Amino acid sequence: MPQAASMSAPHATGLYRTLDVTKNYGPVSVLRGISVSLEPGRVHTMMGENGAGKSTLFKVMAGIVRPTAGALYLDDEALSFASPHDAHAHGIYLVPQEPALMPSLTVAETMFVGQLPTTGRVIPRIDWAGMRARARAALATLGLDIPVDAEARLLSIAQQQQVECAKALLRGCRVILFDEPTSPLTTHEVERLFGTMRRLRDEGYTLAFISHRMDEVLDISDDISVMRDGVLVDSVARADFDRTRLLSQMVGREMRTIPRRTGTTATSRPMLTVSGLAHSPRFADVGFTLHAGEILGVAGLVGAGRTEIAETIFGLRARDAGTVVLDGQDISASPTYEIIRAGLVYAPEDRARHGTVLPMTIAENLTSGLIERVKHRFGLMDHDDEDRIGAETVRRYRVRCAGTDQPLRQLSGGNQQKVVFGKWMGLSPKVAILDEPTRGVDVGAKDEIYEIIQGLAAEGMAILVISSEMEELVRLCDRILSVYEGRIVAELSGDDITPDRVGQSYLSHAGLSHAGAAA
Template identity: 75%
Template sequence: MPLGAESKAHDAEVGLYEAHHLVKKYGNVVVLRDVSVSMAPGRVHTIMGENGAGKSTAFKILSGLVRPTGGSLQLSGREISLASPSAAHHAGIYLVPQEPAVMPELSVTETMFVGQLPTVGRLPRRIDWKGARARAVEALATLKLDIDPDQLARNLSIAQQQQLECAKALLRGCRVILFDEPTSPLTTHEVERLFSTMRRLRSEGYTLGFISHRMDEVLEISDDISILRDGALVDSAQKQDFDRVRLMSQMVGREMRVIPRRQISHASAVPVLTVANLTHEPRFRKVSFTLHKGEILGLAGLVGAGRTEIAEAIFGVRQKDAGTVQLDGEDIASCGTYDIIRKGLVYAPEDRAKHGAVLQMTITENLTSSLLERVKSSMGLLSRNDEERIGAETVLRYRVRCAGIDQKLRQLSGGNQQKVVFGKWMGTGPKVAVLDEPTRGVDVGAKDEIYELIDGLAKEGMGIIVISSELEELVRLCDRILSVYEGRIVAEINGDEITQERVSSSYLSSAAASGR
């Protein structure tokens, strides 16, 4: 289906999409209170706010995932009621979610057509697989996505899964597209590709909603910006009326300053982790580096460069073909993950919903799942008092916004879930922490808290590896950065030489040289 194609289920032209006085309550908890926004065709309207401010809830209401407690929706001047996402699709509204959901055993084409597989012939009708594949190829090509339509969805990276959601919106002919933090798993290179698509959609009159915590992205792509705080709308204006200070101050409700790159390094000359010739074909090969006590080492690169796979191999969850890993001089290459954690190395993965937490468990259960030895009573049973103490201390330390430590993790915002995952691993007192996208889905106020915490841990002597798709994050935090391209370390950047331009060019030049 070509970009901008009409859907038979709704008008090709969509006017204003408006929310009037939205209210959403879960029991006694008020998530949204009297929120009104107006999204116009040919414009990108961004919703910003701290974790728990109500951004994602507002988008869920706008896309039919959640019914409001009060208020109304209007599309092109007509009041609409969205009982489900399918009703929203029928009206021409699609949500690109923060956490992509794919059926791992389906192909990419099947995933794109879930619930609407085309059929041909008279009774009995049969599925038009050839036509479905052709339309899938066309949608992927429209977004310039290098994704094989025949591969299984389980082989897609998080970034590819996120990009696939954009293609699904086009397939359904939706003219209102809401992006709930679509850039969270993407590098700068991938973000620019997505923004190119959004600009084209905007120029063709699509109505676009956007949520992001990244200031540079918001100021680059937005036409209009609305800010939520504690479930209420506190500011709304055109992009040119905002700057970074106004955005941050309105989000957190206090004056904030833009903090530059950290100037004090806590790195010592004492090695704490040594990786030599680590190889896992075809994902990465002959990776070697040394991490020192108190050092914050960044891994930069394009999505799919092999950064996460390297971290998984170090942590013991990915098989190694060759190479050694030493923690404080002890070889841990053959150890299982349980022993690696006990010896002092932890890994906080990028996909918290799949690998970092159990969403159906409570906050306390998640926080103590890596600390079972510390919450056992003399009888060998779990001590509820110890669990509650650890849960309460961690929630307070990491400023997790929740109704209580027994709240289910799935009920928290994405950023607060990330804080819980972070707190769980830091509670083990590691010597080395590998943090894969540590602030993914985290707002600017919470990011500052995590940055301060990471710096504090380094000051205490912990060696820290940060994998991040945000160049600003790497530049701000790291003492040293290794650039990874196609499974190889292609550059090392140190100290004051670390700039966004220098880091990005270090791996993009490799991509250009290879013709990518």
């Protein structure tokens, strides 16, 4: 069995390339003749709007999806994968956008799924001690202090992503593909990951990376390729690329700057009032009022308790104390289905686990919260009406798909997020809690989602936005609450809403400056 990768151990890496790779799903061409080369000792970043085909290309290269046509080569060896295990055997590993750890297993166990180490010649048995030791070594290589005996379900999404990175090294892989690994991470966690990537690059590993964040791309990349509509439209060295060129190639049009939200549609009518809310040990004494037409942001480090606050308000976690009042109605003790009926919805951060059913069609996902509104015949749902509702939502939110009968799992991450968004907005709620609403969404689609959110606020909806992107909060919000270790430590409004002041409002409590965290 492969040992945990040592940062000082020599690794034979090679040139990994695709030649005219095409992937079709029925009549839809997701990839059209992609030829790209990943060189050892370099970080190659793939960019493009949602639906451009980036993640599909990585899945083909990692043996998860079989191409319709084209070829893969590692050095001069032609490869054909029947499964991801075949790719692992050739030293190729995909760190996925959505972590897929088994929640009931320990961290060590989930890292060794499919390759449990054994000991004993006569009667082989699982080497539990050796497995834990090797898991610790792989995590330590990335500078991670994650207990290997903890259940995977207890990890934050950031920690789950980090464990996936460690699994690549554990398998001794020489080519590592990162599909938006930074999307759930804080600035400090991103820099730690980038430090690891730079060390691996300097030791000759072949690395590829997908990101929608401009600063990350221009920081970490040696080579940058841009995809649009399943076609590779540009591929150059980082030194020859700049932000303007990057954006214009991605979207095929000139991007406009999204201005800071200066006007407001907020009214004096309280729509959501939270008082003294607590859920030990994650947060305590949380209180705020959200008004009709207002966009209220929640900032803070990953693990600060932001998502737990939202889940408690929505009834997914039991409160220890406090009250939640929705438009004059006390919903503190109400089950989630009654909270939804009362007019509060929650679009979660982790769409794959909580926001969607990936094998279901787009239409089925979009109408899953609207069962009572879909027409019925003889006790059965009218699928024509279901498709009609789905098609209207697809048009409104500009979901790129082959049709509403396409399985959701075939869409890019950003388009999946749009479906989650459309599903909840179809209920016409009074209050919407949006947890990382543009996670995994490209720069072009973000513009569209920002316009949607501001449009909903203009119609009178009260919106709570949780985001790890300070620029997003600055652009969208009327007010911002900063959370640190489960408590609201600052409230910003008006001219105080700048990236520096938002970052400083919670980083100062962690003994960090905004500049230091971003360095």
